[in-house]
Amino acid sequence: MPELPEVEVSRLGLLPFIAGQTIAGAIFRTPKLRHELPPGLVARLSGLRVDAILRRGKYLLFDCQSAHGGGWLILHLGMSGSLRLIAPATPAQKHDHVDLIFAKTSLRLRDPRRFGTLLWHEGDGVEAHPLLASLGIEPLSDDFDGDWLFRQTRKRNAPIKPLLMDSHLVVGIGNIYAAESLFRAGISPLRAANRISRKRYQILVAAIRATLEDSIAAGGASVRDYVHSDGGAGSFQLSCAVYDRAAEPCPSCGQPVRALRQAGRSTFYCPRCQR
């Protein structure tokens, strides 16, 4: 479900209600999401203050450092995870796995497919955690530009689209935004990465950045609704030009959008506009 914009919008929405608040307790209703929940975590969390919420790729990092020693909650929403701020003691529904209880609200994690992850990292240095250490570049950082992506792909013969989705190269770009960014850049998802010019990589990076930022801005405008309502992550998503629009007319040229499968994931593109 969530790609980088949805995770970032969740972070921005939670921040004013959670940052600086102390965890009064926690409820774990499910022993295992992607990983076993760390034993003793409820007791470990109680009394810790959440000083900040950071994002690395699609991971949310809750900074629970304290003067007496703390750590980091590492959260990934997987395919179907969502976060919501709820009134205390709101009855849990199916697939509501975790509550973090604060004084005036609770943060509830729902994840039907349980592909999500909740981990605890004791102490500081969370960036060294095995799941985070090997992550690629942040697509909204200044270091991510056309020259960088051009250099990184010189020996990559794979199609560009699955490469964009490889979090060890660049984080945060999922199936939707890979398709939309490539459409915006006029590049075929089938094109081998090492057969794209430096100039076209500059166009692609600009398209990725614009697509992600547009989506964050669209979500940011309704952040309060997002974290407080029952709307899913898709409720604020920008309308897509090609994603999930097989056989519909390309918004640019009118040719039917083509669907195919790449590396086990569905791909949508306009064969006329994207070369």
Add this chain to the structure above:
DNA sequence: CGTTACCCCTGGAGGC
């Protein structure tokens, strides 16, 4: 090393 296949899990959509 680069690339792909498989797996984790539940639910919704569509065919019969």
Add this chain to the structure above:
DNA sequence: TGCCTCCAGGGGTAAC
């Protein structure tokens, strides 16, 4: 109505 198959916004790991 039920049953079946396929599909879904992710990503770690194993295998080629």
